[in-house]
Every structure is written in structure tokens, then in C-alpha cells.
Amino acid sequence: ANTASAQRSRERDPQDNNARIGQPYNNQNDYRNTPDRSTGRVRHTPRSRAVMSERAFSQAMEALRDERFDSDRIVLARVLASRNNMTTMQIKTMAQVFSFDASKLEFTKYAYASCVDKEYYYQIGRIFSFSSSRQELYDYLARV
Structure with missing residues (x-):
């Protein structure tokens, strides 16, 4: 026993x-x-990751603003987008840091995969200075 x-x-x-x-x-x-x-x-x-917290997003925005050139910002922004899930509004806000439409377009196309509310992604088109950039984003969204 x-x-x-x-x-x-x-x-x-x-x-x-x-x-x-x-x-x-x-x-x-x-x-x-x-x-x-x-x-x-x-x-x-x-497993799905949680959406980027407000605190983490604020820190990310501060880091993006500290970069002097769009070429440096795009590298950091791509890392952030690949490591985090983000809302359309977070992606839109992040894209507005870029000076040129080409950089905004490159980032918004790349970040689409990290977006948790893709049904609102069309709203990002408003940030572009040129309608051709906006149209290129919409064409991209129609293909993916």
C-alpha cells in the first residue's frame, strides 16, 4: 500500500x-x-496577435518622427507593421508621417497584411496628395 x-x-x-x-x-x-x-x-x-496598444503605438510614432528621412522611416515602419497587428487608423496615422506619396503608398501597401479591420482600409486613400497615388492604393486593394 x-x-x-x-x-x-x-x-x-x-x-x-x-x-x-x-x-x-x-x-x-x-x-x-x-x-x-x-x-x-x-x-x-x-495565434493571432493583439492589436498594438496605444502606449506602444505612441512610442512607435515618436520613433518614426525621430527619423530624418523617409527612407529611414520606411525601414522602421515596415518592421513595426510586420511585428504588430494594427487598426486602419493606426496605419493611416503612421503613413501621415511620411513626406512623399511614394513612401506613403509603399508603407500602406505593406501594412495591409497587418490590418485587423480591412473593411475600413479605403479611408487611408484620403492621406494622399495626388489622386494617382490614391487610385494605385485602391487598385492594390482590389487585387488582394
């Missing part, structure tokens, strides 16, 4: 989260394991 009791005390309780950390049955990775409806097999899809 003593050995059975000792055996049970060494076993981990599957409901105890502290005991599960780092164990193979604890699925604490960055992927969701979702079954594919057509095949029944499990797909591993990345």
Missing part, C-alpha cells in the same frame, strides 16, 4: 497547470491546432 501511495504522489495531476508547464501534453506554443473541416486533419495555424 505504501508503494502505491508513493507512486500516486509522484504522478502529476493533469488539472494542475503548474505541473503541466514544459510537459509534452501541455500545448503552450504559438500555434492553434485546428482541424481542417474538409480533411479532418489538424492544421497548425499561428
Whole structure:
């Protein structure tokens, strides 16, 4: 009886989260394991990231404004867009930091993949000085 009791005390309780950390049955990775409806097999899809917080966005805007040239700003803006989910308004505000329509257009096309509310993306067209830039963005949105 003593050995059975000792055996049970060494076993981990599957409901105890502290005991599960780092164990193979604890699925604490960055992927969701979702079954594919057509095949029944499990797909591993990345978990969605939260939208960039107001504080993080303010810090990002400050860093963008500190850059002197559009070429430097575009590099930083692309990094920010690739690492964060953003709203249309955040992308629009970020794009307004650029001096030239070409830079605004390049960034807004790139940032589209990071946008969480794509149905409002057309509103970004208002930031362009030239209608040709606005039209190019709309053409891009129609293709993606």
C-alpha cells in the first residue's frame, strides 16, 4: 500500500497547470491546432496577435518622427507593421508621417497584411496628395 501511495504522489495531476508547464501534453506554443473541416486533419495555424496598444503605438510614432528621412522611416515602419497587428487608423496615422506619396503608398501597401479591420482600409486613400497615388492604393486593394 505504501508503494502505491508513493507512486500516486509522484504522478502529476493533469488539472494542475503548474505541473503541466514544459510537459509534452501541455500545448503552450504559438500555434492553434485546428482541424481542417474538409480533411479532418489538424492544421497548425499561428495565434493571432493583439492589436498594438496605444502606449506602444505612441512610442512607435515618436520613433518614426525621430527619423530624418523617409527612407529611414520606411525601414522602421515596415518592421513595426510586420511585428504588430494594427487598426486602419493606426496605419493611416503612421503613413501621415511620411513626406512623399511614394513612401506613403509603399508603407500602406505593406501594412495591409497587418490590418485587423480591412473593411475600413479605403479611408487611408484620403492621406494622399495626388489622386494617382490614391487610385494605385485602391487598385492594390482590389487585387488582394
